[in-house]
Amino acid sequence: MWPVKLDQDTREVVALLDAALADSGLTQVEFAAALGTSASRFSTYRSGGTKPAAVFCFRARRIARALAVARASRLMSAPATAKAVRAADDEEWAWRMLLQGRDHLRLLLERRDGSAAAWEAVPATTGSAGFDALLAVLARREFEQAGVEPPTWCEPTRLPQPWVPEHPFLDREEIITRTPDYLKKLNIFVPARDLVTA
Structure with a gap:
């Protein structure tokens, strides 16, 4: 089966979530749980199969950045x-x-x-x-x-x-x-x- 072509906005959401996951320093399962969602749901967001709410995206980015700052500062989250x-x-x-x-x-x-x-x-x-x-x-x-x-x-x-x-x-x-x-x-x-x- 051929992958579904994603529109520009969905590609940007996927890129934002991929970057947030990387910044968080957590596994996908851990980051999904940290955001209060399931790993399977988060996976559908990252594939573009399901579109998350804007507030979820902003929250993911904000928390991931904070996790990165805490980690760089050697402070526990x-x-x-x-x-x-x-x-x-x-x-x-x-x-x-x-x-x-x-x-x-x-x-x-x-x-x-x-x-x-x-x-x-x-x-x-x-x-x-x-x-x-x-x-x-x-x-x-x-x-x-x-x-x-x-x-x-x-x-x-x-x-x-x-x-x-x-x-x-x-x-x-x-x-x-x-x-x-x-x-x-x-x-x-x-x-x-x-x-x-x-």
Whole structure:
């Protein structure tokens, strides 16, 4: 079967999405997920078989550029943070990666140059419902404190069961007592002091 001849506008959309994918530094599957769509749908956009909305194209370009800036600056994006937490050999390293990512978001927000859009990219799961929820709520707080509307993926979901990660110095009751209210509401129990810095 012969390939379908694409009109000029469709060719430009395909070129824009190809460039965005390259800039993102992600695989097609990862970039599609980061944009909140499926890999198969994104593939039809890139082939010209389906025409995406203009807002999708602009969003893809903006997020891809922000991912490239974050990567060049050695700052973690939301997908990179989730990936680092998932790849951690132990829970202590997972915590470090989570808080380092949160701190990098703070730095990107302080720049006010659009590079914080690297955190609009929807992250894959960390492999832990607790870490997923904590990543979402911490990112949301950073966006809100910077006066920037949080991305939709930052809407945290209350965990069905309490998540009380083990602590090297505190027992369960002390952890619960020292947890901020905004986390308690989500059934996440982490002492406020443990969230101060990576």
